[in-house]
Each structure stands twice: as C-alpha cells, then as structure tokens.
Amino acid sequence: MNFGSLFDNTPGGGSTGARLLSGLSYGNHTAATNVLPGGAMAQAAAAASLFSPPLTKSVYASSGLSLALEQPERGTNRGEASMRNNNNVGGGGDTFDGSVNRRSREEEHESRSGSDNVEGISGEDQDAADKPPRKKRYHRHTPQQIQELESMFKECPHPDEKQRLELSKRLCLETRQVKFWFQNRRTQMKTQLERHENALLRQENDKLRAENMSIREAMRNPICTNCGGPAMLGDVSLEEHHLRIENARLKDELDRVCNLTGKFLGHHHNHHYNSSLELAVGTNNNGGHFAFPPDFGGGGGCLPPQQQQSTVINGIDQKSVLLELALTAMDELVKLAQSEEPLWVKSLDGERDELNQDEYMRTFSSTKPTGLATEASRTSGMVIINSLALVETLMDSNRWTEMFPCNVARATTTDVISGGMAGTINGALQLMNAELQVLSPLVPVRNVNFLRFCKQHAEGVWAVVDVSIDPVRENSGGAPVIRRLPSGCVVQDVSNGYSKVTWVEHAEYDENQIHQLYRPLLRSGLGFGSQRWLATLQRQCECLAILISSSVTSHDNTCPFLTHLSLCLT
DNA sequence: GGGCTAATCCCCG
C-alpha cells in the first residue's frame, strides 16, 4: 500500500542501481548501528563496506524488487527517499535487527546518511508527484564518512567518477552525495584560503599603514634624505624639494655634458658649483665657451620648437643642455658683474672696465678657441625703472623690440624652455631669434639665435643673460660670425624707482671675418674695436633711462649704444 | 542572526 509513496522518488534511468545499492547497503548498515554500542560507527561503516556487495547482490538479485523500485521519476532526491523508505521497510526485512522503528531523530539522521531530502511524502502521493519536494531534511554525514571523505580530499580534491563511485560504495553514500561533498569541500577550501589571504592582506595593510605614519612623521623632519641637501628649518615647499632633487640630477648631467662638449670643441671645462646660486636650480661655472656640437642646432639656425622639446642627442636631453648652458652663462655673468681687479681693468678714460683676458682664462679655467678673438667690457649706470620691470621688458620679445627699435628689427621667442618658477618670471629661460640691424646701408641685417635667461638673485636683484647657441662659422655665408658669450645685465633696485644696471658685453669672433664683413663700416668710422663700442656703454644706460622715463619709443638712429649693441649681438 | 553544511540551480567549457 505504501510502496507507491515510499518509492515515489526513486530515481529513474541507469543510475538507479548505484543509489539503491548504497541505500540498501546503508539500510543494513543502519541496522548494524542499532545493534552495536554507540560510537561504533567505524565498525559499522566497515561492516557496510564489507557487506555491501554481497548484500546488494543478494537483495537486488531479485529483479522483481528492482522493478518494483522503479517508479516514475520525480525531482532529484529519489534515491534518498528510497533509502529512507528502505530503512522503514528494513524494519521488516532487515536481516540484522528488527527494532529499527524505535530511533531518535539523530539516529534517523545518521541512518539516513546519504538519503532523504524529502519529507511529508508519505501519504500524499499525488501532491508529491505534482510538485517536486524542495524542502530538505536536516542531515549530516557521519563523522566516519566525513573522516574518509576528508582523507580522500587530502589526496585528491578532484576525484574522478571511478573514485567517487568507489567512495560512495565504501561509505554507503550516493555518488551524487560524494560529488556534492567534494564540490562543497572545494568551495569551503576556497573560502578558507580567501579568508587566510584576507587576513594576510589585512596584516600587510596594517604594516603599510604604520609605515606610512612613520614616513609622515619623518616628513615633518626637515632633513632631506633624497637630495642630500642641507637640513632646513621650517616647511620646505614641494617645489623647492623637487628643485633640489632636480639640482642633484642636473649636476650629474652637467658632468656628462661638459665631457661631451669638451670632446667636440677641444675645450676643457673645470666646473665647480657655486653654493650661492645653487639654491634655485643649481648652477656651475666654466669658461663660458660652451657651444653645441657643429650641427646641434640643425643648419646653424635655431631649433624648431617642436624638436627642442624632446630631442635627445647622444643621450642628452637638449632641454637640459640648454638649461645648463643658461645656468653657466648666468653664473659667469654674475661673476663678471661683481668682480673687480684684476679681472677688470679700468679703461683709459675711466668710464668703463675692460676684461683682462689672461685673468679671465685663469678665473674661469677657460681656453680660448683657437683663431677666435674675444672682447668684453663692463659699465654701470642708473635707470629710472625698477629691476623687475626691466627684466620683464627684456624677457618679452615684443617689448624688447619696442624698447630698442633701432637695432632690433624683429624679435621672437622661438621656444619657452621654462616659464619661470612659482608663477613668477624668476628662472624663465627662452630661446630667442632676432634680426638685428645697424641702421646703415653698409651693414646687412643679422639673424641671431640665443638663449635668454633671467634669475632673481635676491630681493630687488635680478640678472638677465644672453648667450649665443650658434658656433662661429668658418664660412660666413649669412651664418653667425660673432658669438655672444655670456652677456647681459645685473639690475639692482636702488630707491625712488631707480635701478643700478651693470652691463657686461662679451663676444668672440673671427677677426678676419669681422674685418672683411665690416670693412665698409670700419671705413665709415664705426669700427668694431672694443674701445669704440665700449665707450658707448655708459650712454646705453643713459639712453635706456631716457627711453624708459619718457615712455616713448625712440627712433633715434644716431643713438651710439644701439649701433654698438647691434654689433655686439651679431 | 550568523555560521556551517548538504543540496540545488544555473552557466559555461
């Protein structure tokens, strides 16, 4: 009468055998459990293991029973139902024990190990047939089964079908259950690993956090371990910190650059660092005869801006080279502006200083390029403009052109290498191209490329330096025949809007070329001799003062300074 | 309520 309901969930298809087998085996096993004293499960399992095959064989030798168990498939937990039912049935048919009906729930659980997932099936056949039962019965595998499964898992977390089958037989579990168990065990293992990993990561995180805290603490200490710079009290701005690091890097690069240029030009450059100027971007000092390799600028002209950004020659970033050149020039300019005798000797008229070339070469460890003549002079004057305004004017090609319309025919800033630091013009470095003229039909317009660099050395003290980047050419053919060595001005605020300007002009040239080119000019009385153009330096300042104070663009073609400057720059 | 575990569902290779 109950057979239908009891086996309502018996599995269909070919897998039936195994399930029934384990179920029935387990039924026998359960019976044995009841006989044995509590805790003798291992023996029971062993007994099941031992007895299963013969029992199976004996029980299912009856094809009639097998067929009887074959019921329409419903849901997935037929085997379990069959086993549970088998237990019940076993009460009558069990060969081990007849008292199976008196069992605790726990015992039932054990007995159903590997069996029932359904409940409430008995009696409600039709309902059960319509709706596959979903409610699971609480069930745990026995410790012995778990133990076996665990040991198997240790050896092989992924047992194949054969292994699972063998295991299921031995443990009286369905192959499905074995499969589930391994699947869940792998999942469990995975989550355990993840937890472990998380714990490690958390540990690592804590460690890094602590490290971070200590670094933050160390950051409050002004001692800089990165740049090797001196410890500074108070807050060091991020920018300055970077500059110090950059400074250290540039020093290294300078060594390489000097060696390289020395090879090209046959000069030797002994550079030493000037600590007073080092603070900003780092500087150095050499002879100032710093020139690029013959083809550095590409045909002797200025480099197209786009090439200057990233071109690397012989492993050296051009930008860095230009910066080094500017810093070198600035350093030399400042030194020239500040030095007295014996570097400078008073001119005969006492109005200007003339450079002592021997002393210059000693001071700057410089060797004069063979075949080139150099000239330098210095003078000072007061102008009615504050230092910053003058520097800004000089750094602006348009305003510069407006200020010196007579000798600057056209000027452009071809590339801004540095716009300055911290939003100021301090440290601005630019590559400029200018057409310089002498307002005389005898002298052609000269096209020059040079670096212009400005720097604030103290409150109210600025300097602007120019330096040619084109080498003196053997063949004049329009190319520069005069190089402007570090030249420019140091401006210092005085009072009442006045500034003291010290102008230094320094150039090297091929004497023969100059005389050939400027022969007409020389004949006209505007020679290139240093005495002649140095004499105009004082008037240059006066002229500048007049220009600035009147705020009127001068077109005075007769201004001797402009003529002089034109010659100097070409 | 959260953890554990057996089992289910579904997707993907």
Add this chain to the structure above:
DNA sequence: CGGGGATTAGCCC
C-alpha cells in the same frame, strides 16, 4: 556532462 559560483534550506550555537 562535470565543475564552479550563487543560492537555498535546515540546523546549531
């Protein structure tokens, strides 16, 4: 078809 992820269901603490 099996593995794996997500989820469910049931029990225990």
